[in-house]
Amino acid sequence: MRYLFVLITCFLASIAHAERIKDISSVAGVRSNQLVGYGLVVGLDGTGDKTSFTSQTFRNMLNNFGVAIPANVSPSSKNIAAVAIHADLPPFSKPGQTIDITVSAIGDAKSLRGGSLLMSPLKGADGNVYALAQGNLVVSGFGAEGRDGSRLSVNVPSVGRIPNGATVERTVPNAFSQGDSLVLNLNHPDFTTSRRVAEEINNLLGANTAKTIDATSIRVRAPRDAGQRVSFISVLENLEVTPAKETAKVIINSRTGTIVIGQDVRVSPVAVTHGGLTVAITEELEVNQPNGLTEGETVITPRTGIQVDEDSGHMFEFSPGASLRDIVEAVNQVGAAPGDLMAILEALKQAGALKAELIVI
Structure with a gap:
């Protein structure tokens, strides 16, 4: 069988273009945090699952609402599905703000199309709850199945998203306003680029304002006041620096x-x-x-x-x-x-x- 041969050549301009510091680096400590949770999607059209942990979760939910189910009865329904929920919590997110979430079936549910996620806590790596998720799913994929066993599936119907589906409940602390300096980390470590960033900052703000630590990090003296530090970062990130050429x-x-x-x-x-x-x-x-x-x-x-x-x-x-x-x-x-x-x-x-x-x- 023949296969396609693609040769991509990277001809760069002889004169490298300057880039903003914000495009080639990030501030140390200013980062997103991953959240994960577990919940139930209800309202499915017979495309859910009947796994044991789904039945156990369904029973616990009903018990929380005062609905007692006999111990010898195993509640099951193909209209519900157990799901895993994950999201990224952006830096400086405040309580009351909303973030997008992704919902994925963890049982044998065939599709989450048309389902609604019930309120589920999202936890960080430290085990604390940082957001609450709930809402109607948007599923791009769909599937069809015939009586003879034939199936047709487009994309992945067992995964969906909920735009603004989680509300932030807790702020993640960071060290942005602490200390008398901050650190810029290059996206691609390079000694020459690190030196050029420090020189550009010193040319604007005075000698010894910035000092290279290694090929990745540049330490910059910054004001202690939070408001002044925000303005300070705004000035720094818009400075233009010509990055060094990549290695061959x-x-x-x-x-x-x-x-x-x-x-x-x-x-x-x-x-x-x-x-x-x-x-x-x-x-x-x-x-x-x-x-x-x-x-x-x-x-x-x-x-x-x-x-x-x-x-x-x-x-x-x-x-x-x-x-x-x-x-x-x-x-x-x-x-x-x-x-x-x-x-x-x-x-x-x-x-x-x-x-x-x-x-x-």
Whole structure:
């Protein structure tokens, strides 16, 4: 079977563009927090589940409302489903604000379409309740099933979302207003970029205002007053800095045949031979029957044929310091398949001719 070969080349401008500090870094301690919960979705059209933990949750809910169910009776209904709920609590979220939630079936429910989530607590990693979730689900997928057992499913009907489906009940404390300094963390660690950020801040606010800690972090002296610190961060995050160039990399996705080559990739003087080898294997079934009226049985014998075609090899040579464009043009002229090109790149790396980091994902 043939598969698609995609070669993506990253030609960057010779002059790097400046970026805002807010786009390449974040303030240490200012982060979202994950919340998780468990609950019941009701009102389904026979697409729920009948698992034991769903029945137990249903019984407990009824008991909380004063409805006593005999111990020998196991409540069950295909109109309810046990679900897991998760959400991200943004930084500085205050009680009364709402956040989006995702609801996923954890039993054998076929679909959550048309269901409503009953009030469920959402807890953080510390076990405290930070939000309460409830609302009607929005499910993008749907499924249909025939009496003969045939099924059709589009997307995933067992997962849904509730926009603004949880109300924040507790504030997550953070150290944003504490101390006389704050730390900026780069999204992509780089010593040069870290130094340039510190220099840009010092050029605006004075020497020794910012100091690099390592390739990721820059410590900046900041006012203690919370209101002044907000204005201070607003000024810092809009400063423009020219990030350093990324290291030379070649990224290979062996599953999809995608190859990404960075701009600064260079190749030392080297000659590469590319040969094409095609192996075709066919198998046919031959029926052998007994002759005339003699005794015997009909036998089916497999016949296997193997054909090997080897094309003439191609050779191309890279001059000293060959650039990305040279590599791409040479590969296109050869017409290498994805597997062959990956083998060529790996061989170049092993030979020490490829001046880049080779990453296989």
